[in-house]
Amino acid sequence: QVQLQQSGAELAKPGSSVKISCKASGYTFTSYYISWIKQTTGQGLEYIGYINTGSGGTNYNEKFKGKATLTVDKSSSTAFMQLSSLTPDDSAVYYCARDYPGITRFAYWGQGTLVTVSS
Amino acid sequence: DIVMTQAPLSVSVTPGESASISCRSSKSLLHSNGITYVYWYLQKPGKSPQLLIYRMSNLASGVPDRFSGSGSETDFTLKISRVEAEDVGIYYCGQLLENPLTFGSGTKLEIK
Numbered sequence: 001q002v003q004l005q006q007s008g009a010e011l012a013k014p015g016s017s018v019k020i021s022c023k024a025s026g027y028t029f030t031s032y033y034i035s036w037i038k039q040t041t042g043q044g045l046e047y048i049g050y051i052n053t054g055s056g057g058t059n060y061n062e063k064f065k066g067k068a069t070l071t072v073d074k075s076s077s078t079a080f081m082q083l084s085s086l087t088p089d090d091s092a093v094y095y096c097a098r099d100y101p102g103i104t105r106f107a108y109w110g111q112g113t114l115v116t117v118s119s
Numbered sequence: 120d121i122v123m124t125q126a127p128l129s130v131s132v133t134p135g136e137s138a139s140i141s142c143r144s145s146k147s148l149l150h151s152n153g154i155t156y157v158y159w160y161l162q163k164p165g166k167s168p169q170l171l172i173y174r175m176s177n178l179a180s181g182v183p184d185r186f187s188g189s190g191s192e193t194d195f196t197l198k199i200s201r202v203e204a205e206d207v208g209i210y211y212c213g214q215l216l217e218n219p220l221t222f223g224s225g226t227k228l229e230i231k
Contacts, residue, residue: 045168045211047220061219095167104179105158105215109167 002026004034004096004110011116017084020113022096029077030054033099035106036070036081040092050099051079086117121146121214125223132202133231140197140226142212147192148175156216159188159197162225163208171210172197204230 007021022034036048049060051070058070067090069082083090092115098108122145132138142157149155159172170179172188175195185200199206207230213222 044224045213045222047218047222059218063219103177104170104173106160106168107170107179109169112167 002108006110006113009114019082022079024077034079035097035099037095038092088117091117123223125226129227131229131231138199142195144193148216149192157195158213160211161208
């Protein structure tokens with residue numbers, strides 16, 4: 001069955017970076033894009049962007065350009081998101097989700113990774 | 120960005136009764152291909168969101184047919200018939216028509 005397994009919670013200091021992983025299984029990894037979504041209590045769900053897992057091409061929400069960097073490692077069927085120059089506003093749960101192609105976008109989600117930014 | 124506005128903020132329902140959740144978009148979500156790109160997701164307590172409805176009115180795999188979606192170009196409704204205890208959680212509408220994808224702020228469904 002399709003599964004997206006994310007890495008564990010992160011505690012980071014302001015100004016630092018974190019890299020979250022999302023390991024896919026149960027399907028051909030390069031056949032679907034992976035999207036990333038941020039969830040906070042105050043802002044709800046915010047779309048960060050997607051990565052074409054076959055070509056490595058990316059598309060970002062303008063708001064997250066310079067903040068998030070999406071990459072993939074096809075050999076391990078894993079997508080990554082690096083968050084840089086962290087501030088307390090980056091504290092959130094981050095989800096990966098399976099995306100294009102197909103009409104049932106975000107039918108599969110990872111379990112979420114909590115990132116806490118605090119000094 | 121397209122703004123998605125949900126109402127109500129929360130709803131309390133007696134098991135067996137129906138519930139409706141509204142969602143309005145600031146721009147038409149009807150594409151020239153005839154498809155309306157509104158999706159509905161449910162986030163159960165402590166879980167990741169799950170897809171309920173895609174392209175306004177299509178039931179996702181494994182979702183009970185008690186759930187249904189309808190609407191126009193900018194006004195959408197998720198209806199839950201015969202609400203059950205397992206339906207508790209936060210319901211989100213989302214527009215997947217154009218980037219950046221955007222979501223409503225959520226409607227919390229509780230059981231009386």
